Amino acid sequence: MLKKLFLYPLFTLLLFAGCKRPEQSTSEQSPDSNQVELNSIQMKQITQDTVKIMEERTDLVLSGKVLFDKDYLSPVYSLVSGNVTKVEVSQGDFVTKGQTLAILRSGDVSDYEGQYAVAQAQMKTAQRNLDIAKELYKTKVYSDKDVMQAQNDYKSAVATLHKVETYLKNYKVNATDSNAVYTISSPIDGYVVSKAINEGMNIRSDNTSPLFTISVLKTVWVEANVYENDIPLIATGDSADVTTVAYPDKKIKGSVSKISNVLDSSASTMQARIVLDNPEGRLKSGMFATVIVHLDKHKKTVGVPKEALVFYDNEYYVMVAKGKNKFEKRKITLEGTNEIDAYVSKGLQPNEIVVCKGSLYVYGQ
DSSP states (O other), X not given: OHHHHHHHHHHHHHHHHHHSOOOOOGGGSOOOTTEEEOOHHHHTTOOEEXXXXXXXXXXXXXXXXXXXXGGGEEEEOOSSOXXXXXXXXXXXXXXXXXXXXXXXXXXXXXXXXXXXXXHHHHHHHHHHHHHHHHHHHHTTSSOHHHHHHXXXXXXXXXXXXXXXXXXXXXXXXXXXXXXXEEEEEOSSSEEEEEEOOOTTOEEOTTOOSOSEEEEOOSEEEEEEEEEGGGGGGOOTTOEEEEEESSOTTOOEEEEEEEEOXXXXXXXXXXXXXXXXXXXXXXXXXXXXXXXXXEEEEEEEEEEEEGGGOEEETTEEEEEEEOSSSEEEEEEEEEEEEOSSEEEEEESOOTTOEEEOTTHHHHHTO
């Protein structure tokens, strides 16, 4: 009996000892999910850079549209009324200064041609009367007064003829043809960007709409839409890069030349104008454009190469070096970016090392 009583405590002690869980070894503990370690082969696939203090220069991305440069836009009107007998150019054609665009048969031109004939006859009559007056003055038949009157009549006839000749010259009418034809010609070298005339049309001289519009196209405007909350950020003189849907790989450099003072209330946008050189004439009015305006904030901030950023679950991260081949996933607060750099307001310190090329690859390890 005594032997049995001794065995019960010993059995209980062994039972509790067998139920006690052993402590996990350090090697079996779960690793830190923010820590990444690369092998030598993986390290060769990445590049690293140092976090620096930079002068912040962020980008503002805007949508816009290409328009004609109105400073080099020439509307063409008809100075006379008439019927269109011929149109010699089409929209999109390149024309030279003085080139015929259209021909009208005009009653106005016919009237001026008639006036020219009358003025020419009156001038010849006045010239003959003056010659006669001078001859009769020699024989004492005409007085000084008679000769003076003949001279005044002649001067008046010459002035009237010159006036009519000026009209005909301005209308580019050759009076000797006497065919009532008026020629509409181009005032500049350029492209026909609009045309509102066809054969058989009757044209009025008081028409307020241009029959043709000629544009040089050496420069064009891009009108970019600036949203109301971005208005304080943009200023005239800011540099900009423009790309179009037609030429997505061709970046054209320009600058903001003018900012409108009128807000479009329906869209809550204001127009910013970028003037672009267009020597090859590739940019056409109506093309859609993407405008990247470079905003120089003139302040120092922490910066890293833009390729170091990892965007995941609506947050930005960078991979920070913590040793020879170890890296830490670090969430950051982004202040702004441009095409090259990213500016960080929280999460990084100067002189830390971050992964650039291959940052997303390292993040996913």
